[in-house]
Amino acid sequence: MDCDRPPVTVVDGYVPLIDLSSRDSARGRAAIADAIGGACEDSGFFIIVNHRVPADLVDRMYTATYGFFTLPDDKKDLVANRPGVSGFRRMGGTTARSIGRESPPDLCEAFSAHTTGELGDEERRRLGDQWATWTLANIWPEEPADFKPVWQEYMAVIGELSADLMRLFALALGLAEDFFEDKFDHHGSSVTVNYYPPQLEPPLPGQLRRGPHTDFGGLTVLYQEDERGGLQVLQGGTRWRDVPAIPGTFVVNIGDLMALWTGGRWVSTMHRVVNPARGDTSSRLTIPFFYMPNHDAPIEPMRPFRETRAIDRYDTVTAGQWMSRKIQKLFATDA
Numbered sequence: 001m002d003c004d005r006p007p008v009t010v011v012d013g014y015v016p017l018i019d020l021s022s023r024d025s026a027r028g029r030a031a032i033a034d035a036i037g038g039a040c041e042d043s044g045f046f047i048i049v050n051h052r053v054p055a056d057l058v059d060r061m062y063t064a065t066y067g068f069f070t071l072p073d074d075k076k077d078l079v080a081n082r083p084g085v086s087g088f089r090r091m092g093g094t095t096a097r098s099i100g101r102e103s104p105p106d107l108c109e110a111f112s113a114h115t116t117g118e119l120g121d122e123e124r125r126r127l128g129d130q131w132a133t134w135t136l137a138n139i140w141p142e143e144p145a146d147f148k149p150v151w152q153e154y155m156a157v158i159g160e161l162s163a164d165l166m167r168l169f170a171l172a173l174g175l176a177e178d179f180f181e182d183k184f185d186h187h188g189s190s191v192t193v194n195y196y197p198p199q200l201e202p203p204l205p206g207q208l209r210r211g212p213h214t215d216f217g218g219l220t221v222l223y224q225e226d227e228r229g230g231l232q233v234l235q236g237g238t239r240w241r242d243v244p245a246i247p248g249t250f251v252v253n254i255g256d257l258m259a260l261w262t263g264g265r266w267v268s269t270m271h272r273v274v275n276p277a278r279g280d281t282s283s284r285l286t287i288p289f290f291y292m293p294n295h296d297a298p299i300e301p302m303r304p305f306r307e308t309r310a311i312d313r314y315d316t317v318t319a320g321q322w323m324s325r326k327i328q329k330l331f332a333t334d335a
């Protein structure tokens, strides 16, 4: 790309499309960082194109994951999440509870694995003493046969992309590019896939595919199935905007910890996934990679932002405590 051309294309005025192709040159990085900074102050959401994640890897990840979710339930239950392991959940939780709202459970199945999930028991025990998903061992299905290697490859590649996005975030905030490196050098990120099954029955009142929430961590890189939208992001506290599903792109949004670190200058925006129109019985699969900082990273606003407005920290001190509190609410079986 010509670095003099702005790297942003406005798709809908709220969630811009940012072209990452010039990210090898200092000039290109500065222009991209500028576009990212604008988006993160406004909506906290943007879409990336020319991200260099091989299309073939995304295809293999989609195919293996879709293959798993469309197995019979008894096969999926072989790798059901249980104490000490991640894995399959028939119900993806009640996401609205993470923001203190009550609703029927989300119409969603989920499968999770963590970047720390392959460590030995002893090493995982050292990742904090609170209940935490990133201390869970991964559990893998035998079918489809390539599920585990494809997920591992995908997590490594999107982890690298996320680390570079954090370097661009640092530039956007006027910080040294490596500013966030020591906050993510033993990160416990996860892929928690959402499979939204065909809706053969009408949803209950107030029931969504995923209820309103903000993401908890540093940033999220989301693959959404082409042309089957549903993701909406809140604008101005009242207006839900559709996030376009554009083939070959990822949606990136920042999580609560970026908002906390920047003293609220960047926004972690509420989003949700709405149901398809009645009679539309298509399923939808999305693959979010949640880039979570080290569990022991502090969460007070970073030095340049200490004087900006205070935000609710739930009196938590570390990133791990914050994320653990949020995740527990989401999966609580009673409020």
Ligand SMILES: O=C(O)CCC(=O)C(=O)O
Residues within 6 Å of the ligand: 194, 210, 215, 222, 224, 230, 231, 271, 272, 273, 286, 288
């Ligand atoms: O499925 C989607 O489009 C988004 C899901 C989401 O917001 C999440 O998993 O945090």
Ligand SMILES: [Fe+2]
Residues within 6 Å of the ligand: 213, 214, 215, 271
């Ligand atoms: Fe989300």
